[in-house]
Amino acid sequence: MDRDETRRTRDEADRGRDARDRDEAGRARNARxxxxxxxxxxHGAQGEExxxxxxxxxxxEALAEAQRLLDADRPFHAHEVLEAAWKAAPDPERELWKGLAQMAVGFTHVRRGNAQGAQALLRRAADRIAAYDPAPYGIAAGSLSERARTLADRIGRDGLTSVTVDDLAPRLVQDGE
Known part of the structure; x- marks a missing residue:
């Protein structure tokens, strides 16, 4: 392949990337x-909202919405809500929200049948969340961290079949909050 052919191939690949859905700032979006x-x-399939x-x-509100989604067995969608909160959070809270989002991703991996990914994300989440006990907004950081770590250990020992529906919908906020 000569230099001009290589350049044309690269230009075609760039056009393919540019054909992706993008927001006003030019960042790629996944509209599938x-x-x-x-x-x-x-594309064109009927998906979830x-x-x-x-x-x-x-x-x-983000905590209430994430809880509603976890209770409805929609951990991926809960992750999207918690990720938005993480990106909007003030610096001192960002790692807490990141940990909560990672916990929801860990639950998503459980639902997708990925034991290794679930364990890794749940352990990362547990470490991040534990650093915030006590946590703002009534977030049950201590119990969430412990539950995430215990679930990761159980998955490693007993596999994904040991996970219950209740394991994937912990209370994000302490009772009485």
Whole structure:
């Protein structure tokens, strides 16, 4: 392949990248529909309703929405809400929100049948969340960290079949909050 052919091939690849959905700032977006656990579906397929890319909510609302989604067995969607909160959080809280989002991703890996990914994300989440006990907004950091670590250990020992529906919908906020 000569230099001109290489340049044309590279230019064609760049045009393919540019054909992706992009937001106003030029960042790539994935507009493909998703299934209940966040797996991409073919364009035109009927997917689950998604959390809008521009979702912003006060922390208490984000926690309530993430809880609703976890209770409805939609951990991928809960992750999107918690990720939005993480990106909007003030610096001192960012790692807490990142840990909560990682916990939801760990649950997503459970639902997708990925034991190794679930364990890794749940352990990372446990480490991040534990650093915030006590946590703002009534977040149950101590119990969430312990539950994430215990679940990761159980998956490693007993496999994904040991996971219950209740394991994937812990209370994000302490009782009475």
């Amino acid at each position: 529909p998703r299934d209940a656990y966040g797996r991409p579906l073919p 998604r959390v809008p890319d521009d979702y912003v909510a006060p922390p208490e």
